[in-house]
Amino acid sequence: NAGVTQTPKFQVLKTGQSMTLQCAQDMNHNSMYWYRQDPGMGLRLIYYSASEGTTDKGEVPNGYNVSRLNKREFSLRLESAAPSQTSVYFCASPAGGEQYFGPGTRLTVT
Amino acid sequence: QKEVEQDPGPLSVPEGAIVSLNCTYSNSAFQYFMWYRQYSRKGPELLMYTYSSGNKEDGRFTAQVDKSSKYISLFIRDSQPSDSATYLCAMTTGTASKLTFGTGTRLQVTL
Numbered sequence: 001n002a003g004v005t006q007t008p009k010f011q012v013l014k015t016g017q018s019m020t021l022q023c024a025q026d027m028n029h030n031s032m033y034w035y036r037q038d039p040g041m042g043l044r045l046i047y048y049s050a051s052e053g054t055t056d057k058g059e060v061p062n063g064y065n066v067s068r069l070n071k072r073e074f075s076l077r078l079e080s081a082a083p084s085q086t087s088v089y090f091c092a093s094p095a096g097g098e099q100y101f102g103p104g105t106r107l108t109v110t
Numbered sequence: 111q112k113e114v115e116q117d118p119g120p121l122s123v124p125e126g127a128i129v130s131l132n133c134t135y136s137n138s139a140f141q142y143f144m145w146y147r148q149y150s151r152k153g154p155e156l157l158m159y160t161y162s163s164g165n166k167e168d169g170r171f172t173a174q175v176d177k178s179s180k181y182i183s184l185f186i187r188d189s190q191p192s193d194s195a196t197y198l199c200a201m202t203t204g205t206a207s208k209l210t211f212g213t214g215t216r217l218q219v220t221l
Contacts, residue, residue, distance in 0.1 A: 004153075033208075040118065042198065042213035043154070058208070090153055097142050097205035101153030 002026055004102035006091050012108045013081045021076040021105050023091030031094050032074035033058075034066060036087040037104075043090065049074055081109045113137055116199055116212030125221055129186040133199035133212045136180065140201040140210075143175050145184045148196045148214065157197070158184065189219045 007022045025032060034046040045058030049068040063085060065077045078085060086109045091102040116133045123129055131145075142161055146154035158173040160166045160182075166173045172185040182201075186193055199212040 040213060042116075043211040045208060048208065092153075094209075097202065098144070098156050098159065099146075099154075099200075099209060101155070103153050104151070106151075 004091055004093050004100050006089075006102035006105050008105060009103065010106045012110065013078075014110055015082060017081050018077065018079050019081065019107075020078075021089055021091075021107075022073070023075065023102060024073045025091075025093040025100070026072065027093060027095065027100065028071070029093040029095050029100075030071070032068065033092045033094065033099070034064075034074070034076045035090045035092060036060065036085075037090060038087050046076065046089075078107075081107075083109045085109050111136065112213075114199065114201065114210050114212045117215055118213055120216040120218055122218045122220060123189055125189060125191060125219055127189050127219070129184075129189050129193070129217060129219075131184040131186075131197050131199075131215050131217070133182050133201075134180055135182075135201060135210075137201075137203075137210070138177075138180065139203045142202045142205060143173070143182050144200040144209070145171075145173055146198040146200060146211075148198060150195075154198055186217075189217075191219050191221060193217060194219050 030051045033048040035043045047066040052071045089105045092099040145158040147157045148154040163177045170187045174183040196214040198214040200209045
């Protein structure tokens, strides 16, 4: 039982490049979330999916798209990366009020 | 003004000290309060979870909620170097609702 897994762990992009961050959970949870964490800003919600087939915007959705591929997987896509998207990205899956977090993806956009 | 305020620190204490970490909030609808611990380059992990006002104790950790003052605290007794981490408070209006996080307090426990 791995909980929440994320790939890749690290990524460096040039401005304008695209990439997809992958997240999977094996806890059979309905909801999945994407956060970004920046110094002094805490964890900010980008997008979330309350159930398979649904997605909703969070606090900072601009520049991102998401896909809830199935109950296990929730991906985050950057279509045209910008330096302001340099951050640590966490996927999480909540249950009973607790959020289970993945290990994070460190993304640098130059 | 942020919905949840937390002093970012860093807070440096000697081993064995009692540590007090705090958050204030403005939304009186928050009912569930959590503390997460995050080690460097890792994801946050749940440390304490409380509902409404009162105290909850788990080993060396005590979580305290004062809803009348909109103030929550985490106390760590007999602090250890392994407690060195960032501590984030989080709160929500319901178990199925989104969490609102504080910015985190970085704690360093020195030998």
